[in-house]
Amino acid sequence: MDSIILAATEIRLGPINFIATDWWIFALKLVVILTVVPVGALVGGYALHKELGHLQHRLGPMYAGGFHGWAQTLADGLKFIYKEDIIPARADKPVFSLAPAVIFVPIVMLFLVIPVDRSLIVEDLDVGIFYLLAIGSVGVIGVLMAGWSSSNKYALIGALRSAAQLIAYELPIVLTAASVAMLAGTLSLVGIVEAQDWPFILWPPGLGLLLFLIFMVGAIAEMAIPPFDMPVAESEIITGPFTEYTGMRFIFGFFFAEMAHIVAFSAIASTLFLGGYKPIVPWGPLDVIPGIVWFMGKLVVMFFVLIWIRFTFPRLREDQLQSFAWKFLIPVSLILILVTGAWVLYAPESIWPR
């Protein structure tokens, strides 16, 4: 009993002490996050343009700003600021206006617990991975709000598709994340990174890779990017829940949120499976490279792969996606939980060589 109370107080004490003693540090961290995420999304948008350009044998933006059009996303953003903010006459105005914020804010909040380096983290929550999964699913409420309040049939179809998709694909994500937590023996993200002498994608062999693949499929579906972009499928239902949005609301609810989401999930995947800020293999000389470089490098690779997938595959159909989730991914991830449990129970020394 004592130990439970002790654990509970430990969880609570961290942030409280922080706010009580170093409130300015807390404020500084907030400012940093609120700067880094939009800038990251802008850079991500530019990287997307360029990668897309090269994948499709074209140049991408080349003029704005001079060198290879580096200011293009900035210019796009400015353009959208100046656009008229149209709210349809029959829309539910407060809900309609609030929806983009409900979509965007949780994505920003994802970045709060991601360790960029050993000590470079806004808040090392003891329940970090749990927090990630919980916050990550809030966005769908915003999507539902947008779809319902727009008073548009396409928006409604898109919102319902989005909700169905989230329920189906949150499960594999949660189940694989649970396996990761079991492998690491902790819910804290710093703890998970520290537990990866070898990144989980390489060790335990096979199991880690499978977990990673299932996690990424779930992540792609949750971000609603192709091949799982049915909620916004442009050629079918225009832009789904965002059909009626214009200007900044459209950008924050849709494009910006999507970019930030891709960056966030690249970061989460590198943290959970690729060893975060640690070298990709435990080899002494590699430690010279600072952790932030490792982390950013892994993030960039993940981002590249996600964009690559995004622009290569055709879109699945809603029912195919559902059956893929419920009949394949979820059973497999449940089995993997059992395998992980058995592995941790019977051969812990092979997972934790220390």
Add this chain to the structure above:
Amino acid sequence: MATTEGRVTREVEEVVEEVSTGQLATQEMILNVGPQHPATHGVFRLLATIDGEVLTNAEPVIGYMHRGYEKLVEARDYRQITNLVSRMDWLSGINNELPLALAIEKLMGLDVPPRAQYLRVILCEMNRILNHLMFFASFGAELGAITPTFYAFREREDIQYVMESVTGGRMHFGFFRPGGLKEDVPRGFYSAALAAVRQVIDRLWHYEDLLVGNEIFKGRTIGVGVLDKEAAYSYGVTGPIARGSGIDMDVRKDEPYLVYDQFDFDVPTGPNGDCFDRFWVLVHEVVESARIVEQAIEGIPSGAVMGKVPRVIQAPEGEVFVRTENPLGELGMYLVSDGDRRPYRLKIRTPSYNNVSALPAVLKGTLVADMIAILGSFFFVLGDIDR
């Protein structure tokens, strides 16, 4: 459930019972797909009644692009009409000009020099490749694969360039005249055309891997939107769609015009009539067209490109029907002349019109996502429907 006027309130138990026995009455919703919609390639409207994501009924609404060409041609002389009909199916301009030229020639008894006939074949087939690549591109985009679109457009550009060097136009060529062609091809045309066509074939197989070989693509198209043989016959469907349904029908083979009987080419057909077969036929027709272009360039005779044509084109009294194989199907022109310099009547049978009329039969009972795949595989051009 709140009581509202005109709405039946039901007890919770009642609803639960209906759900568990599968009898829950859900409300149908009418969804207007178009006139402005990314998947319709123009102003085409599909009045879809949907129950959830299932289409219970679909009715194409056409006519948004009616420009009255059949009436307009009655006020223009024969040379001017060429540029009008070229705008019907804007993806295959030169193929539209062909039946008109053939009809006038047939009515007036004009002889077309062999060189002009060969060049007509070459230009028509290159135009067919342009058209098919366009639908290759748009079908991928409709299924969410954006990248093949750009690859197809890059290939189009090479052929487009050759066509432009000959005719001066990129979409509306206006190059065929009654009795021959406007002028001979420029120097270097053969090698440029061969290079462009061969490049398309070389690269097409790589691009095909992106779509036809892709598991997701197969999952989206195989068994989806099946148009069986009988339905295809009864709706008068022609072109790649009919061939996708297993109908071995191609005017170029069945009733050869120009010099098509001198070339060796196949007519690809698909067994099942689903979206995949239609797309497969489309891709393979590109290869066949390329083969025809290669053979035609090899065997092209020298000589004039314009026959003996009177200064004033004045068709004698009479009527004539000419049909040709347009990229999208059979294009027929029924020309009636009363001996004037203008046609008395020009009735045009366009392939897209008949192809679209088969849509409701295929769409009933499909999902919204499949509807897009079907729309994309029913290759039609809006201008060709409404003309």
